[in-house]
Amino acid sequence: MTIDSAALDHDLALRLRVEDFYAEYSHTIDDDRLEDWPGLFTENGTYRVTTRENFDSGLPLALIYCDGRGMMEDRISALRTANIYEPHVYCHLTSALRVLGASGGEIRARANFTVLRTMPEGDTTIFACGRYFDRLIEEDGRLKLRERLAVLDSRQVDTLLVVPI
Amino acid sequence: MAMATASTRAAGFTWPNNDLSRAPYRVYTDPDLYALERERIFQGPTWNFLALECELPNPGDYKATYVGDAPVIVARARDGSISAMVNRCAHKGALVCYKRRGNVREFICVYHNWTYDLAGNLTGVAFKRGVAGKGGLAADFQPERHGLEKLRVETCRGLIFGTFSDDTPPFVAYIGAELAANIDRVFPKPLKVLGYHSQILPNNWKLYAENNKDSYHASLLHVFHNTFGVVRPNMGGGVKISNSGWHHLSYTQRVSLGDDEVAREKVRSLQEQYRLKDPRMMEHRLELGDNITNAIQTVFPSLVVQQILNALAVRQIQPKGVDRTELVWTVLGFEDDDEAMKELRLKVNNLVGPAGLISMEDGCVGGWVQRAAKANPDATTVMPMGGRNVEASEGSRITEAAVRGFWKGWRECMGF
Numbered sequence: 001m002t003i004d005s006a007a008l009d010h011d012l013a014l015r016l017r018v019e020d021f022y023a024e025y026s027h028t029i030d031d032d033r034l035e036d037w038p039g040l041f042t043e044n045g046t047y048r049v050t051t052r053e054n055f056d057s058g059l060p061l062a063l064i065y066c067d068g069r070g071m072m073e074d075r076i077s078a079l080r081t082a083n084i085y086e087p088h089v090y091c092h093l094t095s096a097l098r099v100l101g102a103s104g105g106e107i108r109a110r111a112n113f114t115v116l117r118t119m120p121e122g123d124t125t126i127f128a129c130g131r132y133f134d135r136l137i138e139e140d141g142r143l144k145l146r147e148r149l150a151v152l153d154s155r156q157v158d159t160l161l162v163v164p165i
Numbered sequence: 166m167a168m169a170t171a172s173t174r175a176a177g178f179t180w181p182n183n184d185l186s187r188a189p190y191r192v193y194t195d196p197d198l199y200a201l202e203r204e205r206i207f208q209g210p211t212w213n214f215l216a217l218e219c220e221l222p223n224p225g226d227y228k229a230t231y232v233g234d235a236p237v238i239v240a241r242a243r244d245g246s247i248s249a250m251v252n253r254c255a256h257k258g259a260l261v262c263y264k265r266r267g268n269v270r271e272f273i274c275v276y277h278n279w280t281y282d283l284a285g286n287l288t289g290v291a292f293k294r295g296v297a298g299k300g301g302l303a304a305d306f307q308p309e310r311h312g313l314e315k316l317r318v319e320t321c322r323g324l325i326f327g328t329f330s331d332d333t334p335p336f337v338a339y340i341g342a343e344l345a346a347n348i349d350r351v352f353p354k355p356l357k358v359l360g361y362h363s364q365i366l367p368n369n370w371k372l373y374a375e376n377n378k379d380s381y382h383a384s385l386l387h388v389f390h391n392t393f394g395v396v397r398p399n400m401g402g403g404v405k406i407s408n409s410g411w412h413h414l415s416y417t418q419r420v421s422l423g424d425d426e427v428a429r430e431k432v433r434s435l436q437e438q439y440r441l442k443d444p445r446m447m448e449h450r451l452e453l454g455d456n457i458t459n460a461i462q463t464v465f466p467s468l469v470v471q472q473i474l475n476a477l478a479v480r481q482i483q484p485k486g487v488d489r490t491e492l493v494w495t496v497l498g499f500e501d502d503d504e505a506m507k508e509l510r511l512k513v514n515n516l517v518g519p520a521g522l523i524s525m526e527d528g529c530v531g532g533w534v535q536r537a538a539k540a541n542p543d544a545t546t547v548m549p550m551g552g553r554n555v556e557a558s559e560g561s562r563i564t565e566a567a568v569r570g571f572w573k574g575w576r577e578c579m580g581f
Contacts, residue, residue, distance in 0.1 A: 050360070054360040054361060057360075060360060060507065060511055061360020062360075063362060063518055063520040065512060065515055067445070070443030078393070081392050082393070083389065084529075084530075085525065085526065155363045156363040157364050158365045158367075159366070161520035161525070
């Protein structure tokens with residue numbers, strides 16, 4: 001068997017691009033540039049956060065369900081102006097990235113995430129871990145999410161979920 | 166010398182001045198009171214929500230849940246009847262069901278293979294005759310006296326309730342006909358589970374129970390509606406309270422608009438700085454035969470029945486220690502919902518749950534009371550809104566009467 005080096009280069013380049021996009025996604029949230037978060041999605045992109053309990057049972061309920069960028073922008077303006085909670089920060093650790101396939105201009109990928117949450121009193125805890133299931137496309141030379149489904153391993157949310165995962 | 170029990174230690178507690186409008190902070194922080202609540206409230210004369218009938222469609226289906234912090238199994242037997250029993254083997258006390266849901270022919274405790282039927286009766290003991298004539302059950306062992314501890318069960322509109330006490334009145338008499346009518350109203354036809362949420366609240370369970378009865382805080386803590394100009398000054402509503410004071414219903418009603426009111430609403434909206442870019446998550450189809458938009462109902466001690474626009478749910482309060490509570494949301498639609506209706510419900514559910522735009526604050530505010538209350542157990546809250554008594558309120562939700570009703574129920578159960 002010979003290795004097709006052109007194909008390998010292509011796969012590696014794609015993987016690095018997706019990995020870079022995932023880092024950009026994490027930094028956008030962790031650096032509190034939340035107003036930029038909807039821009040990581042396409043105009044009609046969807047974002048859902050659910051639990052393994054619901055996902056494995058085929059139950060459609062989500063903790064957060066944004067159908068299009070407008071709803072994402074509403075989420076962010078709500079957390080800036082209306083919702084009340086103790087300010088906190090996230091640190092996203094994204095790993096085990098895998099590009100599952102690329103066809104028709106769409107990339108399917110998945111990854112694991114861990115989100116550490118640090119509260120104003122100082123305690124840092126594991127707030128969430130789970131899996132991203134994504135569909136990405138290229139738009140204006142940049143990758144964007146057409147769909148992101150974040151499936152939390154735990155059925156429990158500690159206190160509240162306000163900042164996107 | 167006899168060891169002091171939670172009961173005798175808690176016996177020193179008295180409610181200050183017989184005044185329902187002041188609760189001492191100790192009630193949220195004292196582990197002895199928490200232990201006594203287990204016995205006198207959750208295992209006392211109260212009905213506690215267990216499951217929905219639609220979660221157990223087939224014989225052998227079971228769900229593991231909690232009443233207070235006691236683990237409980239709810240199961241459907243071959244004849245279709247529903248039983249509830251404590252999830253604790255009569256032999257050595259292990260959990261009989263360690264999975265949260267499933268379908269079984271019988272319950273087998275994996276520790277020593279003691280076997281129970283779907284109603285919790287002991288049907289088999291491994292090696293009961295021993296081996297080769299040696300060992301085996303004591304001659305005086307009576308299997309009929311060693312089943313799983315049973316709860317009495319009643320169903321109402323697809324909701325399954327259990328009680329440990331023989332003294333609990335029938336469910337409808339327990340909550341009263343006026344409040345039972347709201348369960349009929351919200352759940353008029355077969356239900357379908359859309360999913361579950363679970364929220365860990367860093368506070369005593371009673372802070373969340375009170376929060377639901379506190380219609381005063383709704384528009385003050387949860388400002389999403391006001392901020393985004395979706396507040397409607399033309400909302401009517403009120404608070405109904407059962408004769409016992411223990412249970413309540415707070416509701417908001419859309420009333421028809423006069424011209425000047427429309428104008429006023431427009432002005433209000435125009436002045437709003439923030440508008441929703443995509444208001445689909447606020448879309449509401451009147452589906453329950455009236456113009457009530459929001460209805461929050463409590464069944465003492467641990468159930469909330471929720472209608473917020475088309476977001477229907479039951480919320481079960483599960484205490485996990487004196488300062489920790491799990492809130493389990495079972496989010497519902499109807500079996501005959503079409504795809505568009507299902508989609509509408511999924512969108513409006515952005516408003517509620519642990520990430521709910523109008524409910525998330527309830528996840529943290531109880532913890533703030535818990536943290537502040539710890540150092541001063543004998544200081545009290547003050548709840549004077551709407552008087553000092555437990556009276557219903559037509560036309561206004563600016564009242565703490567239902568919260569005072571909660572404390573009436575608590576004191577009556579606890580004997581304080």
